[in-house]
Amino acid sequence: MLTQTLNPTYIVIDFDSTFTKVEGLDELAHIALAGHPDRENLVQQIRDLTDKGMNGEMSFADGLRRRISLLSGNRSHIDLLIEYLRTKISDSFQRNKAFIADNTDHIYVVSSGFKEFIVPIVTELGVREDHVFANEFIFDADGTIIGIDEANVLASDGGKIKLLRSLNLTGDVYVIGDGYTDYELRESGLANRFYAFTENVNRPRVVEVADHVSGSLDEFLYDNRLSRSQSYPKSRIKVLLLENVHPAAVKAFEDEGFKVEFVKGALDEDELCERIKDVSIIGIRSKTIITKRVLESANRLMAIGAFCIGTNQIDLETATERGVAVFNAPYSNTRSVVELAIGEMILLIRNIVTKSNQMHQGIWDKSANGSFEVRGKKLGLVGYGNIGTQLSVVAEALGMEVYFYDVVEKLAIGNARKVRSLEELLNLADVVSMHVDGRKENTNIIGKKEFEQMKDGVIFMNLARGHVVDIPALAEAIRSGKVAGAAVDVFPKEPKTNDEAFESELVGLSNVILSPHIGGSTEEAQANIGYFVPGKLLEYINNGSSYGSVNFPEVQLPKLGDSHRLLHIHANVPGVLAKLNSIFAKHHINITGQYLKTNEQIGYVIVDISKTYTEEFIQEIKAVEGTIRFRMLY
Numbered sequence: 004m005l006t007q008t009l010n011p012t013y014i015v016i017d018f019d020s021t022f023t024k025v026e027g028l029d030e031l032a033h034i035a036l037a038g039h040p041d042r043e044n045l046v047q048q049i050r051d052l053t054d055k056g057m058n059g060e061m062s063f064a065d066g067l068r069r070r071i072s073l074l075s076g077n078r079s080h081i082d083l084l085i086e087y088l089r090t091k092i093s094d095s096f097q098r099n100k101a102f103i104a105d106n107t108d109h110i111y112v113v114s115s116g117f118k119e120f121i122v123p124i125v126t127e128l129g130v131r132e133d134h135v136f137a138n139e140f141i142f143d144a145d146g147t148i149i150g151i152d153e154a155n156v157l158a159s160d161g162g163k164i165k166l167l168r169s170l171n172l173t174g175d176v177y178v179i180g181d182g183y184t185d186y187e188l189r190e191s192g193l194a195n196r197f198y199a200f201t202e203n204v205n206r207p208r209v210v211e212v213a214d215h216v217s218g219s220l221d222e223f224l225y226d227n228r229l230s231r232s233q234s235y236p237k238s239r240i241k242v243l244l245l246e247n248v249h250p251a252a253v254k255a256f257e258d259e260g261f262k263v264e265f266v267k268g269a270l271d272e273d274e275l276c277e278r279i280k281d282v283s284i285i286g287i288r289s290k291t292i293i294t295k296r297v298l299e300s301a302n303r304l305m306a307i308g309a310f311c312i313g314t315n316q317i318d319l320e321t322a323t324e325r326g327v328a329v330f331n332a333p334y335s336n337t338r339s340v341v342e343l344a345i346g347e348m349i350l351l352i353r354n355i356v357t358k359s360n361q362m363h364q365g366i367w368d369k370s371a372n373g374s375f376e377v378r379g380k381k382l383g384l385v386g387y388g389n390i391g392t393q394l395s396v397v398a399e400a401l402g403m404e405v406y407f408y409d410v411v412e413k414l415a416i417g418n419a420r421k422v423r424s425l426e427e428l429l430n431l432a433d434v435v436s437m438h439v440d441g442r443k444e445n446t447n448i449i450g451k452k453e454f455e456q457m458k459d460g461v462i463f464m465n466l467a468r469g470h471v472v473d474i475p476a477l478a479e480a481i482r483s484g485k486v487a488g489a490a491v492d493v494f495p496k497e498p499k500t501n502d503e504a505f506e507s508e509l510v511g512l513s514n515v516i517l518s519p520h521i522g523g524s525t526e527e528a529q530a531n532i533g534y535f536v537p538g539k540l541l542e543y544i545n546n547g548s549s550y551g552s553v554n555f556p557e558v559q560l561p562k563l564g565d566s567h568r569l570l571h572i573h574a575n576v577p578g579v580l581a582k583l584n585s586i587f588a589k590h591h592i593n594i595t596g597q598y599l600k601t602n603e604q605i606g607y608v609i610v611d612i613s614k615t616y617t618e619e620f621i622q623e624i625k626a627v628e629g630t631i632r633f634r635m636l637y
């Protein structure tokens with residue numbers, strides 16, 4: 004751990020909405036007015052007065068007195084408030100207790116709140132009681148609050164300034180707070196820097212005048228290179244979620260303390276290049292194309308989450324070269340695609356789409372002509388991966404004979420039979436269904452020639468990727484009657500958002516089911532994906548585990564114990580591990596665990612070390628030739 008301490012700098016910290024997540028006096032009012040018929044109204048009046056004072060929009064001292072007169076509290080309410088405040092300490096203060104305890108002589112809490120509830124809270128985190136400056140209540144004999152100690156400088160306007168002047172601190176003074184009165188310490192010249200603290204509340208007027216904005220205490224400590232609990236402040240980790248991913252994903256990242264931006268649709272390349280600049284994690288679905296240019300614009304990107312199965316929309320090679328790990332959800336929507344394929348196959352073989360359209364025009368055409376059962380028919384699967392095999396099982400349960408063609412050797416499930424060529428499959432199948440992945444080489448693998456190889460009156464389905472089928476050839480095969488019915492869920496060109504129009508040569512053809520790429524769009528699948536993908540991403544970010552990544556060497560790591568973890572991603576060239584080890588030896592770094600995995604492009608080394616190291620050691624590690632990315636977990 005970098006062991007810089009505050010000496011000789013002092014930090015002055017505000018209490019309400021900084022040290023804790025809430026305003027103590029507002030909460031005291033809430034407790035004291037329990038059962039009062041006008042409670043909500045009075046508490047709101049108090050909150051409004053607090054806000055006005057904090058924003059510098061009214062005299063602080065006047066507001067304080069008006070708030071006290073409205074709240075009608077007593078000592079027992081204060082006890083309850085202290086209990087409550089213990090649960091509302093700001094997360095980043097809670098995390099950095101060790102810093103507070105180690106620097107207790109250089110930390111002051113200066114607040115216009117009240118000592119009666121501030122002292123018990125801040126001293127529990129290591130602040131010295133004699134370093135707490137705040138107002139004090141005056142109670143009557145029954146313990147009812149009847150006023151405030153008027154002799155206390157903090158009870159008057161400009162109180163914090165008078166107080167800080169009286170402390171006569173020699174050295175730099177940094178103020179951390181969320182309110183305008185905290186800024187005034189800087190304005191008065193008594194403090195060198197003012198850090199607007201926005202973890203709990205963001206007051207634009209205060210942020211505007213601040214020297215720095217700290218979204219957490221970790222950010223303050225990071226910026227000042229002070230010892231802290233997070234190697235890089237989580238509040239600075241920006242997550243961009245596109246294409247309306249499930250709310251569970253937003254929550255997972257927010258709960259982690261990350262900054263989340265949510266966009267309903269996809270973005271085009273230019274927009275993406277702009278938005279991705281300072282993003283650490285991006286979540287996409289099938290419509291966002293992550294090109295080389297997009298990746299080159301991403302200065303901080305650590306990981307990409309494909310909230311779907313396909314990853315053909317991502318330039319995986321460039322991502323790997325740049326040390327960006329990619330994760331997807333390989334099984335979460337498999338079943339949804341299978342169910343849709345089964346439903347569509349039955350509707351098409353019974354000619355239901357045409358019949359239904361006729362009925363809507365008032366035409367009653369009851370006839371069995373051209374209408375069949377799926378039982379006993381031959382289903383030809385092109386691609387026998389997760390979806391192909393699952394469809395195989397369900398189709399067999401309906402009495403179909405299943406045949407498949409795959410470019411790699413696959414275990415046949417149930418009674419499914421493997422055929423040796425695509426042509427053989429197309430020659431025999433009554434229903435042809437596409438389930439190949441979206442690699443570039445699969446472009447137009449079904450075209451004019453392939454349709455000619457199919458049986459007359461075949462049912463054709465594509466729920467895989469749009470570019471695998473030549474659309475004009477399919478349209479012609481439908482018009483000629485070669486294809487009796489088709490279901491198409493994916494298209495070479497798909498609208499980016501629901502506001503864009505859909506155009507295709509297939510529009511208007513009979514017995515054709517067109518759907519807007521919703522094979523995997525069920526509530527179940529989206530919720531599964533919404534939990535699964537953030538889980539993988541967070542494991543990678545927080546622990547370094549790359550298990551399940553589609554482009555990184557896969558490593559499943561134990562939880563980080565009482566050590567620091569170095570994550571080193573490098574080009575897969577000989578000698579990197581040896582160089583790293585010589586640096587560890589030179590700096591007498593005690594290694595408690597080491598893991599290495601490589602793939603064709605990169606090597607991923609993870610080293611757990613005991614907690615003492617120097618900045619020079621880090622610089623040497625970063626300078627090892629071939630280093631793509633280096634980060635450290637505390």
Ligand SMILES: NC(=O)C1=CN([C@@H]2O[C@H](COP(=O)(O)OP(=O)(O)OC[C@H]3O[C@@H](n4cnc5c(N)ncnc54)[C@H](O)[C@@H]3O)[C@@H](O)[C@H]2O)C=CC1
Nearest residue numbers: 312313386387388389390409410439440441466467522523
């Ligand atoms: N419509 C939708 O909403 C959804 C579409 N998909 C798409 O479905 C497809 C299949 O998904 P999974 O089964 O999960 O993928 P997978 O990767 O498990 O299976 C793909 C299979 O296709 C085989 N294959 C690749 N190229 C081939 C070729 N030219 N000829 C024959 N076999 C070939 C592979 O060897 C592999 O066994 C993917 O393209 C995926 O993106 C997936 C989910 C939802």
Ligand SMILES: O=C(O)C(=O)COP(=O)(O)O
Nearest residue numbers: 288289290311312313523
């Ligand atoms: O999972 C896939 O590969 C899909 O095609 C589904 O994509 P989507 O999440 O609906 O954009």
